[in-house]
Amino acid sequence: MNPVLYDLRGLKCPLPVMKTRRKLDTMASGALILVDTSDPMAVIDMPHFCNEDGHELVEMEKTEGGHRFLIRKR
8 A cells, every 4th residue: 555645844833743633534544644744843743643643653754854754544
């Protein structure tokens, strides 16, 4: 299953988490989403969001302009 790419670069906290939550609400359980962010707080906010909402943070990596998160919907 290929992940959905969701580019949220340029958005500041709390928008990346809010938009990711809304996007995941439209996706099937087990679906993958690849979220690109430039907000430095996302490195704290995204893992916390996944933990609180029961999603799996499959991978987190630093990119040139921020971070990329691979998330599997619960």
